[in-house]
Amino acid sequence: MLHTVNKSPFDRNSLESCLKQSKDGSAILFIEDGVYGALANTKYSDMVKEAMKSRKMYALFPDIEARGMQDKVIDGIKMIDYEGFVDLVVEKNAVQSWL
Amino acid sequence: MLHTVNKSPFDRNSLESCLKQSKDGSAILFIEDGVYGALANTKYSDMVKEAMKSRKMYALFPDIEARGMQDKVIDGIKMIDYEGFVDLVVEKNAVQSWL
Amino acid sequence: MKIGLLINEGPYQHQATDTAYLFAKAALAKGHEIDRIFFYHDGVNNSSSLTEPPQDDRNIVERWSKMAEEHNVDLVVCVAAALRRGIKDENLAAGFRISGLGQLIEAGIQADRLVTFGD
């Protein structure tokens, strides 16, 4: 299953909610303001790194770059573009958007 | 100064932000989904009770009642209606809405 | 006392406009003056004359128009925000007028209090 997170973890609880209610082996894609959850050296980096042990994480590069965060993403989070987003949707059985 | 909080502390960071950046002696009014921050026995009750030692807290009763929370409000938080809201605005020098 | 309001969200989607209305109504009932209500961001959608809520629901746009008429409240819709969102003279409800952001600053200067309602 693919989970998308589009809100900053500093602003909303949706990333935390997603991590708690998603299964090992699922994929998580950070989009829009959600990409702030994909950054190193923040209050939430450890929580995300821990979740990365059992889940595959992606971040939408156009959103990362728009926000000037291209040098700050956690190692191991895969950067994709809108085509990659489409591929993920096609690959997984369903999509849950944590709005 | 009057601070209003209209978001649930479970959903957003605005209550926490407000408590950190408001002065002792200021007034805090919970409105709309913000009233979930005024409830006893929740994850955030202790944080709010601690802040009540130095700040006066109010909750908009019409919003409390709409959500069925009339029996769950923390003791010492004063229930007011829209007229009371107006009085607070008039009484304080300025209003900051934590949106 | 003169009170100004800033409303940042549209009708029905967020409670902000409802709260603002009930606040303004209470202020007027207590004898205060609502100097100006400025509609910004999606707040401009409060002024659409085309809204048609279900019979058993409140009519948010009409409530504003009525308040403007009865209490001479100045309802100002931000022109730039309105154009982005499809509010123009042709679908502007009674009692609203479209103008610039300067009207918001002016409300802040002239009113004794400015209160923001939003998301």
Added chain:
Amino acid sequence: MKIGLLINEGPYQHQATDTAYLFAKAALAKGHEIDRIFFYHDGVNNSSSLTEPPQDDRNIVERWSKMAEEHNVDLVVCVAAALRRGIKDENLAAGFRISGLGQLIEAGIQADRLVTFGD
């Protein structure tokens, strides 16, 4: 593959519609079919023919109309949500049609994937 979209927020206020558009564009470019896009909640405001963004900004409504025309995408606006927010046939942009919520469920049944964009 057949993909359906659900869009819950209006233009300009939230990035959701932009992301949905760029996602749909990429899906079409890769040869997938965008079966239907359903506009709900404030999402119905994407269909207002009256929007007029600044010259240097993207025109969100026109982009949808153009996509509908070029790729035969079915753009459906929820009638109940639209009436609440002042979207009617008279201000409905080209390529959109107003219909019931059943169209959303139908999209969920017929498409291979349904993706939600919102706030």
Added chain:
Amino acid sequence: MNETTGGIAMDDESEGTIKKFMYINRKAPYGTVYALEALEVVLIAAAFDQDVSMVFCDDGVYQIVKGQHTKFIDVKNFSPTYRALEGYDVEKLYVSKESMDERGLAEDDLLVDVEIVDNAKMADLMEDQDVVLSF
């Protein structure tokens, strides 16, 4: 059928398919319209003979709390409608245990019969769906 399905006739392709639809409610009522408009979706969905389940987690659990009185905010109290869901054959209602606990809520606070499940079970249920709609 046209009436209840929102004015459309279902074509052959959709008539035979039964998919698992999950409606996830994560937001509080009244502060935003999502709770109300999500409920409207579920009521329509019931007419399509799909496998429907509804989830209440995070602030969504507040949607089904007893004792809501909305008269003074001048908005319709739609909470009684959750009780009508059973009549629409929407019987699978799941509520997050962790969300209830964090909010100090007990099953007795709720106005409908639900199954309370923990995060792990919720993740399992979600993974098992064909279509997930989140409000």
Added chain:
Amino acid sequence: MNETTGGIAMDDESEGTIKKFMYINRKAPYGTVYALEALEVVLIAAAFDQDVSMVFCDDGVYQIVKGQHTKFIDVKNFSPTYRALEGYDVEKLYVSKESMDERGLAEDDLLVDVEIVDNAKMADLMEDQDVVLSF
């Protein structure tokens, strides 16, 4: 003057008053329009000869981070405009230290000169205002 004040002529009453206006930016750019439309307010406000200060706290600090490139999300990059604020005599820019720290940001990451203040100082500044507008 009509042009820069949004098409209105200021009347006598407002001309003499100088109030302290604070614009608080708490939201990230691009995800929502608030950052952009708040900036538009500040630019107009500059023409009114009031005492203006701007605050960036919580996700608002992300508004003034260097290196924003918005080409691929098809939205205008408005971050250079923050550099123009000085030309409008908007010189009091305050940034929350705690918000920077939680996000692992340093002053060098920002594209404008700001004063970094802690929560206590921020509360003091806020308390001192006549009008506070929060976006």
